[in-house]
Structures are given as structure tokens and as C-alpha cells.
Amino acid sequence: MAEIASSALIRFEDVGKSYDGGQSFAVRHVSFQIAKGETLVLLGSSGSGKSTLLKMINGLIAPSHGAVTVRDRSGQQLQSVQMRRSIGYVSQGIALFPFMRVWENVALPLRLAGLPIEERKRKATEALRLVELPEGVEDRLPSELSGGQQQRVGVARALVTGTDILLMDEPFGALDAITRESLQAEVARLKEKLGVTIVFVTHDLFEALALADRIVVMHEGNMEQIGTADEMLHQPATDFVRELFEKPAKLLKVGGRA
Ligand SMILES: Nc1ncnc2c1ncn2[C@@H]1O[C@H](COP(=O)(O)OP(=O)(O)O)[C@@H](O)[C@H]1O
Ligand SMILES: [Mg+2]
Structure with a gap:
């Protein structure tokens, strides 16, 4: 069992992606592994390739070279609809359907999977409780919720299939600082409670520091x-990483020898 627990759940092996037939590359020669139960943050500025990497995990994007493996499946298998639906995904920007009630939004992946309506509503309501939304929100429309609550609905939808992998692409980018912090705490709580493996995309260094077990720094x-x-702060591999982490290093007063 220990061996299984320590083996990688997600693997990138020399992965590259070109959107223009090989003239330029959005992602170049990326290799890393994600362990089961880990929270891995993909950190980088806009255009650095974070979303491209994330979407390779659930097969929305296929690598131009190299291999992405999830639970020992790769290639075409990752691109199957069934596989994609088995991985929870919170996309960049809220994508709730405004004319569908909250529970129907959450239950969408279950409807696509053909579950009967009673079961869909029951599972959707359970998922809404998991993300700490109060009773009664299920029958409202998304517009009747706050921005932070709408994001929680997005997370509930990603969890409703009972997945053990959660992909989150800048999910809290549009929210105010206080709401963001409470949602970051929520993500940490979900991880504790459900033991899910989380791959979280952000351009916000402090969000990365708040959530990550490990960080992948992407740049161009x-x-x-x-x-x-800690490794980024004390053993930066490149000038870019050193400069990126200088600010929190100063704030945290680490590295000082006084
Ligand atoms: N569907 C696409 N077609 C062409 N270029 C794309 C597409 N998606 C992303 N890109 C380009 O690939 C690069 C990386 O994009 P992306 O992975 O979305 O970065 P990030 O999520 O870090 O902002 C950018 O230069 C972007 O313009
Ligand atoms: Mg992106």
C-alpha cells in the first residue's frame, strides 16, 4: 500500500505544446510528477503556459510532443469523454448557466452521465454542503448568489462526480481579497476532508504560498x-525564481543573517 500511496498520480514527461504547427511553443520540455493527495500550484504570469498544462491533464489539449499520464492512462485514453468527466475541473472564469438553478448547474456532469433526476439532486445537494453553501441555495439562480458563493458552486460542480482529482484554473481571480482568503481556506479544508489531489493555477504568488505543497514556476x-x-526561497534554480520570491522572502524576513 505504501508503494501505491507514494507513486505519482499525474506525470508530465518532456511535454511540449505548439498551437502553430511547431513555429512557436506555448510549453517547452516540461517534466514533473504529482503525487496522490498533493496540492500542486502552477504559478506564472499570463501567457506562461499554465492553462495549457492544466488542460492536458483532462485531455482538453493534447501535447505536441511528450506524454501526460493520469492514473497510468495517457494519450487517446485521456481524451475520452468518460475520463475527462472523471476529473473535476473548475475553468478560468465562472461558467454557470444563468437560467439553470444552482443544483442543476452542479448536477450537470451527472445529467451528461445519464443519472436519474432524484439522484442528481441528492448528489448536487451533498456537493453544495461540502463547499459549505447553506441549505436553500440549491433552488436559486446563480444571479441570486454572491461572487464568492458562485465560485463555491463551481467547485461543487467539479466535485459532484466524486472525483479524486481537482483541477482549478485561477478560480478566485475575480474576487475581493477577503472572499479569496476564505475560499483558499475552503480548498485547504476540502483537501484535508476528501484527500483529493489538487492542481491549482494562479498568477498570484501569495495564493501559491497559501495553498501549495509544491509549486511549479512557469515562465514563457x-x-x-x-x-x-521553502526550496524556492532558499534554493532558487534560476534568476527568475529568485527575483519572484524576493518579495515574500523580505516580508517573511527569511534569508536575513542579522
Ligand atoms: N487555443 C490557442 N490557440 C493559440 N494559442 C494559444 C491557445 N491557447 C493558448 N495559446 C497561447 O499559448 C500561450 C500560453 O497560454 P496559456 O496556457 O493560456 O497561458 P496562461 O494560462 O499561463 O495565461 C500564450 O501565448 C497563448 O496566447
Ligand atoms: Mg490561463
């Missing part, structure tokens, strides 16, 4: 470094 399609926040 290159993986600069993978490691814990």
Missing part, C-alpha cells in the same frame, strides 16, 4: 523550477 513556456515554497 519553460518550467523554471518545481519545489516547495
Whole structure:
């Protein structure tokens, strides 16, 4: 059992992606592994290749070269609809259907899977409780919820199939700082409670520090470094990583020799 627990759940092996037939690369020669139960944050500025990497995990994007493996499946298998639906995904920007009630939004993956309506509503309601939304929200429309609550609905929808992998693409980007913090705490709680493996995309260094077991720093399609926040702070692999982490290093007063 220990061997299984320590083996990688998700693997990137020399992965590259070109959207223009090989003229330029959005992602270049990326290799890393994600362990079961880990929270891995993909950190980088806009256009650095974070979403491209994330969407390779649930087969929305196929690599131009190299291989992505999830639970020992790769290639065409990842692109099957069934496989994609088995991985929870919170996309960039809220994608709730405004004319569908909250529970119907959450239950959408179950409807696509052909579950009967009573079971859909029951599972959707359970998922809404998991993300701490109060009773009664299920019958409202998304517009009747706050921005933070709508994001929770998005997370509930990603969890409703009972997945053990949760992909989150800048899910809290549009929210105010206080709402963001409470949702970050929620993600940490979900991880504790459900033991899910989380791959979380952000451009926000402090969000990365708050959530990550390990961080992948992306810069212009290159993986600069993978490691814990501590490793980034004390053993930056590149000038880019050193400069990126200088600010929190100063704030945390680490590295000072006084
Ligand atoms: N569907 C696409 N077609 C063409 N270029 C794309 C597409 N998606 C992303 N790109 C380009 O690939 C690069 C990386 O994009 P992306 O992975 O979305 O970065 P990030 O999520 O870090 O902002 C950017 O230069 C972007 O313009
Ligand atoms: Mg993106």
C-alpha cells in the first residue's frame, strides 16, 4: 500500500505544446510528477503556459510532443469523454448557466452521465454542503448568489462526480481579497476532508504560498523550477525564481543573517 500511496498520480514527461504547427511553443520540455493527495500550484504570469498544462491533464489539449499520464492512462485514453468527466475541473472564469438553478448547474456532469433526476439532486445537494453553501441555495439562480458563493458552486460542480482529482484554473481571480482568503481556506479544508489531489493555477504568488505543497514556476513556456515554497526561497534554480520570491522572502524576513 505504501508503494501505491507514494507513486505519482499525474506525470508530465518532456511535454511540449505548439498551437502553430511547431513555429512557436506555448510549453517547452516540461517534466514533473504529482503525487496522490498533493496540492500542486502552477504559478506564472499570463501567457506562461499554465492553462495549457492544466488542460492536458483532462485531455482538453493534447501535447505536441511528450506524454501526460493520469492514473497510468495517457494519450487517446485521456481524451475520452468518460475520463475527462472523471476529473473535476473548475475553468478560468465562472461558467454557470444563468437560467439553470444552482443544483442543476452542479448536477450537470451527472445529467451528461445519464443519472436519474432524484439522484442528481441528492448528489448536487451533498456537493453544495461540502463547499459549505447553506441549505436553500440549491433552488436559486446563480444571479441570486454572491461572487464568492458562485465560485463555491463551481467547485461543487467539479466535485459532484466524486472525483479524486481537482483541477482549478485561477478560480478566485475575480474576487475581493477577503472572499479569496476564505475560499483558499475552503480548498485547504476540502483537501484535508476528501484527500483529493489538487492542481491549482494562479498568477498570484501569495495564493501559491497559501495553498501549495509544491509549486511549479512557469515562465514563457519553460518550467523554471518545481519545489516547495521553502526550496524556492532558499534554493532558487534560476534568476527568475529568485527575483519572484524576493518579495515574500523580505516580508517573511527569511534569508536575513542579522
Ligand atoms: N487555443 C490557442 N490557440 C493559440 N494559442 C494559444 C491557445 N491557447 C493558448 N495559446 C497561447 O499559448 C500561450 C500560453 O497560454 P496559456 O496556457 O493560456 O497561458 P496562461 O494560462 O499561463 O495565461 C500564450 O501565448 C497563448 O496566447
Ligand atoms: Mg490561463
